Amino acid sequence: MANLTLLRDQLRSFAAERDWDQFHSPKNLSAALAVEAAELLEIFQWLSEEQSRQLPADTLASVKEEVADVLLYLIRISDKLGIDLIAAAQDKLQVNAKKYPAAIARGTATKYDKL
């Protein structure tokens, strides 16, 4: 997790240098994260699925900026709440494996509560 830890520390310095911790409540950060996720979605909204798999270089560059923004806010909100992102993701993978047993979920996008 060296790289996420480094980013976490860089974001701490970034906010401290700008006196931005006053704005960075988990509530506000969750809104900022949703806004960035929507900016990523905006890139794809009128594309076909096929087009979304074959992005021209300038579109891909925009996608990189938006996934980066999402990651940065994700690291930031996790830091503010003392969450270990990697551990949380590993835990969730196990939950998902139980919610969606391979034998049952195979080839269907049906939500677990309707499987």
Add this chain to the structure above:
Amino acid sequence: MANLTLLRDQLRSFAAERDWDQFHSPKNLSAALAVEAAELLEIFQWLSEEQSRQLPADTLASVKEEVADVLLYLIRISDKLGIDLIAAAQDKLQVNAKKYPAAIARGTATKYDKL
């Protein structure tokens, strides 16, 4: 990036075992990511900023699940598009440092294009 790489590989297996790659176009993954980000936002929507900083244990557990979901889809869409998430975040941090010079952005939440 060992941990993100591991998660990427686990997600590849997870999707392959369920034959889910057919659903995992970048377009669809960007929608799923936005949905998870909104589920995180939902936890905070009626809380005060102060309350969001002092979450009870069960709420914090819910937050962990949602930040995990966001990270998992973020890793997945990046994998599908060949994006190195950590490198993208480092690049974006540099862009942000130029957009928001500390001396100008100090103590204000004003967007860069209005600074």
Add this chain to the structure above:
Amino acid sequence: MANLTLLRDQLRSFAAERDWDQFHSPKNLSAALAVEAAELLEIFQWLSEEQSRQLPADTLASVKEEVADVLLYLIRISDKLGIDLIAAAQDKLQVNAKKYPAAIARGTATKYDKL
């Protein structure tokens, strides 16, 4: 509903004149709606609740544009799916009244499934 019907018809013409019906699948429209909702959220993300109640004129003008965009896509997706928006809202109000009985929900923002 005269006014919503008029807007529906104007949006039909708007799309027809631009040959945009090809892009206006309900799936795509739901993404566009979520993007506009996030643009509205972006305006408020760093404001305090108190500030959000006392918007300066230029911010209020931006809010007007975003609520308008949300309404336009909402009318459009409803039109594409044959949904009567007003009737749906009246039905949902009744559902909400049952989910949140006044005597129980009074003064709390707790979600119905935890009341």
Add this chain to the structure above:
Amino acid sequence: MANLTLLRDQLRSFAAERDWDQFHSPKNLSAALAVEAAELLEIFQWLSEEQSRQLPADTLASVKEEVADVLLYLIRISDKLGIDLIAAAQDKLQVNAKKYPAAIARGTATKYDKL
């Protein structure tokens, strides 16, 4: 606008009876609106565009509930900020007509700033 006015008044009573105005700051309402928009998006996230045009009855019923929720919060935030939704939508339609001249925007989903 008789129907929107009626819904506005019903929502005012609904909130007053539950003492919910304390939670209904424009900031919070914008988050709630984004959450509902994402719940609508969730219904479509794994569907093809074609499938989204031909929804089975139970899915359509879910869509009705979500578009209703979006409309209700849209009316509520507009009420709190003194915005006339229909007038705002009419104004925005005129802005859009200028941003996307039919002759130039015909058959393309390109954003106005790149047309």
